[in-house]
Amino acid sequence: QNRIIAVEGAEGTDALIKRSANFILDKQKVRAILVKQAKKGLNLLIDQPTIGLTTLDQAAQAKIKIIAFSADECLVLDKEKLLEKAKRLDLTIYAY
Numbered sequence: 001q002n003r004i005i006a007v008e009g010a011e012g013t014d015a016l017i018k019r020s021a022n023f024i025l026d027k028q029k030v031r032a033i034l035v036k037q038a039k040k041g042l043n044l045l046i047d048q049p050t051i052g053l054t055t056l057d058q059a060a061q062a063k064i065k066i067i068a069f070s071a072d073e074c075l076v077l078d079k080e081k082l083l084e085k086a087k088r089l090d091l092t093i094y095a096y
Contacts (some may be wrong), residue, residue, distance in 0.1 A: 005032075013050075014058050021062035034059055037070035044073060052077035053085055060089040071095040 005023040008016040017034065024032045036049045051069055059067055067086075069076075076082060086093050 013055060017055075017058040017062050017064065020064075024063055031066060032062070032064045033066040033068055034064050035068045036074050038073040049074045050077060051075070051082070053082060056082065056085050056089055056091060060091060065090070066092045066094060068094040068096060 006016055006020040011019075013034075013036070020032070034055075036051055036055075038044060038049050049069070051067065051074055055067070083093065
């Protein structure tokens with residue numbers, strides 16, 4: 001519905017996803033998207049945005065259907081396992 005329902009704070013991605021699940025209203029019709037990218041000015045050597053298997057589990061539980069991430073900024077853990085799991089969970093992974 002073209003709106004942002006949450007922005008990640010110090011609590012991290014897992015807590016963001018759990019908190020956001022309460023705002024995904026019509027879980028059958030709304031395709032919620034999780035977007036991972038570095039905030040402006042973030043030192044990627046100290047705090048790099050990361051996507052892993054836990055991210056997929058949390059997203060699927062919250063009925064998020066798409067995970068988009070900045071390919072230049074994000075670290076993908078266990079890429080092959082992640083893609084296999086995304087397929088099993090019917091999640092779309094989009095690198096931009």
